[in-house]
Amino acid sequence: MTDVFQLLVAGLSIGSIYAMAAIGFVLLWQTSNTINFAQGEFVVLPAFVMVLFLTVFRFPFAAAFVATVIVSTLLLGLLVKKVLVERLLKMGVLPLVIATIGLSMLIRYSLQQFWTPLALPFPAIFSRQPIRVGGVIFSSEEVMNVLSAAIVIGTLQLLIRRTKLGWAMQAVAQNRDLASVLGINVSRLVGVTFMLNAALTAVAAVLIAPVYLVKYDIGIGIGLKAFYAAIIGGFNQIRGALLGGLLVGLVETYSAAYISNQFRDAFALVILIGVLLLKPEGLLGIKEEWA
Amino acid sequence: MALLEVHDLHAGYGKMEILHGITLKVEPGQIVSIIGPNGAGKSTVFKSIFGLLPVRQGRVLFAGEEVTNRSPEALLRQGMTFVPQGRNVFPLMTVEENLLLGAYIRKRSPELLEEVQRVYETFPILREKRTARAGDLSGGQQQMLEMGRSLLLQPKLILLDEPTLGLAPLVFKEIFRIIEGLRQRGQTILMVEQNAAKALEISDYAYVLELGKNRYEGSGEAIRNDERVKRLYLGR
Numbered sequence: 001m002t003d004v005f006q007l008l009v010a011g012l013s014i015g016s017i018y019a020m021a022a023i024g025f026v027l028l029w030q031t032s033n034t035i036n037f038a039q040g041e042f043v044v045l046p047a048f049v050m051v052l053f054l055t056v057f058r059f060p061f062a063a064a065f066v067a068t069v070i071v072s073t074l075l076l077g078l079l080v081k082k083v084l085v086e087r088l089l090k091m092g093v094l095p096l097v098i099a100t101i102g103l104s105m106l107i108r109y110s111l112q113q114f115w116t117p118l119a120l121p122f123p124a125i126f127s128r129q130p131i132r133v134g135g136v137i138f139s140s141e142e143v144m145n146v147l148s149a150a151i152v153i154g155t156l157q158l159l160i161r162r163t164k165l166g167w168a169m170q171a172v173a174q175n176r177d178l179a180s181v182l183g184i185n186v187s188r189l190v191g192v193t194f195m196l197n198a199a200l201t202a203v204a205a206v207l208i209a210p211v212y213l214v215k216y217d218i219g220i221g222i223g224l225k226a227f228y229a230a231i232i233g234g235f236n237q238i239r240g241a242l243l244g245g246l247l248v249g250l251v252e253t254y255s256a257a258y259i260s261n262q263f264r265d266a267f268a269l270v271i272l273i274g275v276l277l278l279k280p281e282g283l284l285g286i287k288e289e290w291a
Numbered sequence: 292m293a294l295l296e297v298h299d300l301h302a303g304y305g306k307m308e309i310l311h312g313i314t315l316k317v318e319p320g321q322i323v324s325i326i327g328p329n330g331a332g333k334s335t336v337f338k339s340i341f342g343l344l345p346v347r348q349g350r351v352l353f354a355g356e357e358v359t360n361r362s363p364e365a366l367l368r369q370g371m372t373f374v375p376q377g378r379n380v381f382p383l384m385t386v387e388e389n390l391l392l393g394a395y396i397r398k399r400s401p402e403l404l405e406e407v408q409r410v411y412e413t414f415p416i417l418r419e420k421r422t423a424r425a426g427d428l429s430g431g432q433q434q435m436l437e438m439g440r441s442l443l444l445q446p447k448l449i450l451l452d453e454p455t456l457g458l459a460p461l462v463f464k465e466i467f468r469i470i471e472g473l474r475q476r477g478q479t480i481l482m483v484e485q486n487a488a489k490a491l492e493i494s495d496y497a498y499v500l501e502l503g504k505n506r507y508e509g510s511g512e513a514i515r516n517d518e519r520v521k522r523l524y525l526g527r
């Protein structure tokens with residue numbers, strides 16, 4: 001019985017990281033109709049950047065983290081928006097989707113070729129001291145991961161619900177043409193969303209790196225799971241992406257422990273297919289009949 | 292001096308030119324109608340005046356200033372608002388949030404909240420539904436929301452594109468009653484309306500467009516009684 005609880009925290013820990021990637025993914029889709037198949041690499045690249053700041057430039061941890069978020073925001077946010085999105089979005093959704101697949105390979109194999117094909121160690125951020133509650137032992141790293149993700153996601157939700165910027169994001173997501181008619185600069189807003197997404201994936205990177213190590217190809221799995229999470233929860237809902245991310249993390253953790261570690265990745269897919277069959281708009285999704 | 296002057300406006304989509312030189316004028320306090328068959332380019336005129344579609348040739352003057360190809364934001368600041376054709380709300384936001392987004396370019400202020408109250412006086416149904424999701428409103432209520440939203444900035448000119456499209460007869464009457472109410476308050480409106488006969492009844496002046504060109508113009512009364520216009524567009 002105790003492992004049920006331990007696994008719960010472990011599942012929520014990895015799930016909350018998937019959730020961050022999934023939320024960014026949904027934000028990009030909502031404001032710019034970009035399906036970002038490079039989302040996994042958007043998590044991997046900042047992890048490498050963080051290693052660079054820590055080991056080559058010898059920054060202290062906090063400074064390296066801030067620098068990583070800034071670099072990610074500029075590179076994966078601003079630059080990608082200016083160079084890819086601005087040019088390709090005019091031509092419809094598909095060219096941009098294909099471009100993001102290309103971008104994911106570019107990032108992945110550049111890291112492999114020009115940096116290292118090996119897994120780099122990453123320092124633990126939080127103490128690995130176990131916490132004992134009643135008879136159950138939790139990893140404090142996992143608990144801290146969940147808390148950090150909760151803070152980041154909570155702040156983002158506040159931003160979206162309470163600030164003018166957030167209102168504009170909702171407006172663009174719900175009716176882009178009308179947003180322009182009311183004087184919202186849609187292009188600038190798309191840029192801001194890309195930057196927010198890149199900041200989110202940078203945080204996810206720093207949280208996941210101690211768990212998975214830093215390797216050029218871990219983005220494949222992370223990106224896929226963020227994608228599953230978004231579809232399971234509902235592509236048009238941030239809350240949906242959160243739920244989907246946690247669900248994918250839990251399913252993967254429990255099935256690895258109780259059913260088969262080898263097929264751990266298959267179970268999220270089973271949930272995905274189930275949701276698509278029974279509730280295609282996602283668990284919290286809203287049917288877009290008005291669109 | 293005219294509030295809005297459009298001279299020889301050319302615009303289109305891609306390689307296709309749709310407007311081949313449209314000229315029109317709106318005096319302060321007037322209701323001016325643009326009529327013409329479907330596809331004549333009426334909505335395109337609005338989009339190019341409002342900075343949503345590039346003007347390729349010609350000029351737009353608003354309140355004495357050249358505003359050709361200005362952004363919607365700049366035009367909103369100068370006192371022009373636009374209610375596009377079709378249902379245009381943010382479906383998942385409440386009625387009140389939708390209204391407030393009409394003043395997105397402004398800071399949230401006590402005056403703005405007063406203005407919201409004024410809109411509620413003009414459209415009591417909006418006050419009643421203020422916490423409902425805009426997507427759950429009926430077609431007529433959505434149209435009222437859109438008109439209310441366009442009033443929030445106290446515009447000098449409203450561009451109103453097909454306000455009664457697809458509405459039931461009773462709601463249709465209600466919308467026209469509201470437009471006449473606005474006119475009595477001195478609101479200047481440039482509008483397109485598929486029920487041309489009804490629109491001409493309340494219009495000071497009207498332009499008839501055909502295939503992206505001016506065809507006829509005159510007072511609402513004169514156009515309504517013009518035999519050629521009657522035969523072609525009024526279906527009588």
Ligand SMILES: Nc1ncnc2c1ncn2[C@@H]1O[C@H](COP(=O)(O)OP(=O)(O)O)[C@@H](O)[C@H]1O
Binds near residue numbers: 327329332333336
């Ligand atoms: N977004 C668009 N892209 C390409 N062609 C368009 C677009 N919108 C309208 N058109 C074309 O422009 C012409 C005028 O359309 P529109 O201005 O909507 O006419 P109206 O409002 O008078 O019915 C039509 O032939 C229409 O097919």
Ligand SMILES: [Mg+2]
Binds near residue numbers: 334452453
């Ligand atoms: Mg039209």
